Amino acid sequence: MSDVAKVPREVNPEVIEDLGNLLGDRITTTMAVREHHGHGEDYFAAFPPDAVCFPNSTEEVAEIVKICANYSTPVIPFGTGTSVEGHVTALHGGITIDLMQMNAVIEVNPEDLDCRVQAGVTRKQLNEHLRDTGLFFPIDPGADASIGGMAATRASGTNAVRYGTMRENVIGLTVVTADGRIVRTGGRAKKSSAGYDLTRVFIGSEGTLGVITEVHLKLHGIPEKITSAVCQFPSTADAVDSVILTIQSGIPVARIELLDSLMMDWTIQYSKLDQYESKPTLFYEFHGSEANVEEQTNQVRAIIDEFGGSAFQWASSTEERNNLWQARHDVYHACIAQAPGKQGISTDVCVPISQLAECISETELDTKESGFDAPIVGHVGDGNFHSIFLVDIDDEEEMKRAKDCNDRIVKRALAMGGTCTGEHGIGAGKIDFLIAEHGEAVSLMRSIKKALDPENIMNPGKVLRV
Numbered sequence: 001m002s003d004v005a006k007v008p009r010e011v012n013p014e015v016i017e018d019l020g021n022l023l024g025d026r027i028t029t030t031m032a033v034r035e036h037h038g039h040g041e042d043y044f045a046a047f048p049p050d051a052v053c054f055p056n057s058t059e060e061v062a063e064i065v066k067i068c069a070n071y072s073t074p075v076i077p078f079g080t081g082t083s084v085e086g087h088v089t090a091l092h093g094g095i096t097i098d099l100m101q102m103n104a105v106i107e108v109n110p111e112d113l114d115c116r117v118q119a120g121v122t123r124k125q126l127n128e129h130l131r132d133t134g135l136f137f138p139i140d141p142g143a144d145a146s147i148g149g150m151a152a153t154r155a156s157g158t159n160a161v162r163y164g165t166m167r168e169n170v171i172g173l174t175v176v177t178a179d180g181r182i183v184r185t186g187g188r189a190k191k192s193s194a195g196y197d198l199t200r201v202f203i204g205s206e207g208t209l210g211v212i213t214e215v216h217l218k219l220h221g222i223p224e225k226i227t228s229a230v231c232q233f234p235s236t237a238d239a240v241d242s243v244i245l246t247i248q249s250g251i252p253v254a255r256i257e258l259l260d261s262l263m264m265d266w267t268i269q270y271s272k273l274d275q276y277e278s279k280p281t282l283f284y285e286f287h288g289s290e291a292n293v294e295e296q297t298n299q300v301r302a303i304i305d306e307f308g309g310s311a312f313q314w315a316s317s318t319e320e321r322n323n324l325w326q327a328r329h330d331v332y333h334a335c336i337a338q339a340p341g342k343q344g345i346s347t348d349v350c351v352p353i354s355q356l357a358e359c360i361s362e363t364e365l366d367t368k369e370s371g372f373d374a375p376i377v378g379h380v381g382d383g384n385f386h387s388i389f390l391v392d393i394d395d396e397e398e399m400k401r402a403k404d405c406n407d408r409i410v411k412r413a414l415a416m417g418g419t420c421t422g423e424h425g426i427g428a429g430k431i432d433f434l435i436a437e438h439g440e441a442v443s444l445m446r447s448i449k450k451a452l453d454p455e456n457i458m459n460p461g462k463v464l465r466v
Contacts, residue, residue, distance in 0.1 A: 007461065009092040011050040015071045019053060019095065022063055026054040026101075037076075037096045040083040041143075043343045043393050044429065049076060049090035054101050058174055058182055058213040061097060065211065066180030068095055072455050075178075077207040079149030080122065082141075084346060085427025087153065087206055091461035097211060099148055105129045106214065113219045114171060114188060119148025119212050126217075135219040138163035141423065142329045148212045154204030156423035158328065161247070161381030162254040162287065163220060165423070167203055172216035175202050177209075178453040186216060201448070206425055207459035209452045223287035228255075228321045229297070229312040231304055232279040236260050236364065236376070238307040239280040240357040243380045245306070247353050251299050255285035256381035257328050260364070263335075263375035263388075270334035271327035275313065282309075282380075283328055285321070331377050332388065339390040347406050349413035350384040350422030359416055363387055363409050370405040384422035411436070426463045434463065 019027045028034075029051045038048035055061045068075050074094025081088060090096065102118035105126065109115065110133050117126060124144045126137050139150060140157035149155075151173065156165040163169065172186025185198040202209055233239040236258075243256050258280070259267060265278035284300065286293045301312065315324045335344050351359045360376060367374035367387055378385025387409065389402045410420045410433050420426075420433035435442050446464050449456075456466045 007092050009074065009094070011073055011093050011095075012071045015067060015073045015095065016051050018067045018070075019051065019064060022067065023053055023055070023060070026056075028052050034096075037078055037081070037098065038089055040081050040086070040088050042084045042086055042427075042429070043345055043391075044086040044089060047089045047091055047093075049074075049096040050093050052078075052096045052098055054098050056101055058102075058176065061099075061102075061176045061211055061213050062180045062182050064095070064097055065176050065178065068457060069179055069455065072457060074457050074460050075207075075211065076459050077148070077152065077211045079120065079146030079152075080144065082143035082145050083149065083153060083427065084424050085421075085429040087425060087427040087459075087462060089428065091428060094457070094460075099146065099211075099213070102213065108133060108135075108219075109188070110135060112188060113221070114217060115219055116172075116214060116216045117147050118214055119146060119151075121147050123147065123150065130219065134222055136222050137169070137217060138220055139166055139169055147215045147217070151203050151212050151215050152206050153425040154423075156379065156382075156384065158255045158257055158285075158325070158379060160379060160384075160423075161256055162252055167200065169218045170199060170203055170215055171218055173199050173202055173212055174214035175210040175212050178455065178458050182213075183210070188216070204425070206427060206463050208449060208463050209458060211458075224289045225293045226254075226285065226287055226321065227293055227297075228283065228285045228315040228324050230276060230281060230283055230315070230324070231309045231312055232264075232277055232281045233310070234279070234308045236280040237357055237361055238309070239282050240360055240380060242303050242307040242309060243282065244353055244356060245303050246300055247381060249299065249303070251296055252288075253284060253296060253300065253381060254287040255283065255325075256379075257283040258376070258378045258380040258385065259283070259328075259331065260376040262373060263331060263377050266334040266338050266375060267327055267331055270337050271323075271330055273327055283324060284312075285325075328377075331375075335375060335388050335390060341392070342390045343393045345389045345391060345402060345406075346424070347387045347389075347409050348384075348421045348424040349409055349418055350382065351413050351416045351418030353383045355416040355418065356380060356383050356385075359413060359418070360385060362412060366405055366408055366412075370401050372402065372405065374405075379422070382422075383418070428462050431463065431465060 034048035039046035100120040103120040
């Protein structure tokens with residue numbers, strides 16, 4: 001939760017003229033469009049780019065980047081604009097490349113469980129396309145984000161405890177580098193020892209090393225049986241301890257989501273979940289065959305009983321499951337509804353599972369002592385949780401209290417062997433935390449950045465200070 005400031009950088013008008021000759025009416029300098037592309041879903045001040053381009057192909061992206069490189073003009077990739085750490089704001093001005101017109105599913109290989117898509121395809125669009133193949137793409141960050149943006153931020157989500165994150169589910173990329181080269185990384189083979197793993201270099205690079213234009217993805221078979229359940233606990237500690245034992249027992253639960261009592265109360269009000277109580281709650285989802293799911297639920301049921309959990313309330317039909325997980329994805333809106341006019345700011349730490357209960361307990365105490373009702377929600381199956389501060393961003397004293405509390409949350413997580421960001425990324429907001437987490441390794445990251453982008457035109461001001 002850092003302050004970000006615009007660093008003026010003169011943009012040569014010839015850049016826009018050359019891009020206009022390339023794209024025609026698919027470049028705009030209209031202020032409304034520029035302002036829309038000057039921010040994500042974050043609390044930072046919006047800094048619009050000087051123009052926005054709408055390419056249709058990798059080759060057009062390469063030509064755009066070459067023109068920008070010729071004039072040392074910043075390039076900011078843009079997907080759906082759902083990032084929350086200032087990833088897409090044009091801190092140095094420049095040209096935003098909106099990739100949402102590049103939304104083709106290029107190929108699906110059902111026999112090999114993989115597919116290749118353009119960067120502008122969204123996760124919901126992809127799963128709709130896959131519906132009749134018996135396959136699905138499991139990464140579910142909540143928002144209907146673009147696949148390119150999800151790769152760029154190494155997105156995660158509710159299914160990560162079983163299926164992993166974008167890191168585990170991307171097998172190759174097409175990337176336009178800072179000098180306009182088109183580079184293809186990875187391949188369809190299940191394993192390779194050929195050269196540096198450039199795919200992993202670009203995943204999570206947040207547009208600072210190149211523009212991702214195509215993504216080659218691993219797919220998974222739709223399980224024979226999918227069922228969801230809700231269990232409520234006497235305390236947050238009991239709920240978290242049951243999760244820790246579930247994971248340590250090796251039970252392959254697909255989803256385990258925590259809502260503390262305050263978050264559950266607000267979710268009941270917002271999403272009309274009147275059948276539940278305002279108590280610490282776990283949302284579960286189980287995937288597998290009929291026998292697998294029965295075995296998993298019996299094992300989890302035995303663990304829940306040790307920690308005073310209530311009987312499962314089942315959501316077995318597709319409609320019931322969709323309603324339950326929609327309520328989980330709507331927790332931010334449930335918070336905002338409690339404080340109209342205030343902004344929600346979400347923290348994003350992740351710790352080793354053995355440290356989760358202590359970290360959440362200390363965080364709950366810290367936020368209360370700081371004067372905030374900051375409900376907690378988390379992908380606790382993999383040690384990731386969020387405290388949501390509701391603040392008046394124009395109130396300097398309140399913002400300082402929130403910032404100081406967030407700093408302590410991050411330092412606590414780092415001291416426990418965790419990370420400053422489990423899934424949101426660094427962007428412009430967490431640069432100092434990256435240094436605190438990785439120390440001297442950041443200088444190596446900076447060397448990679450300078451090697452691939454010597455003029456610092458690729459999304460400057462994000463991830464690293466150069």
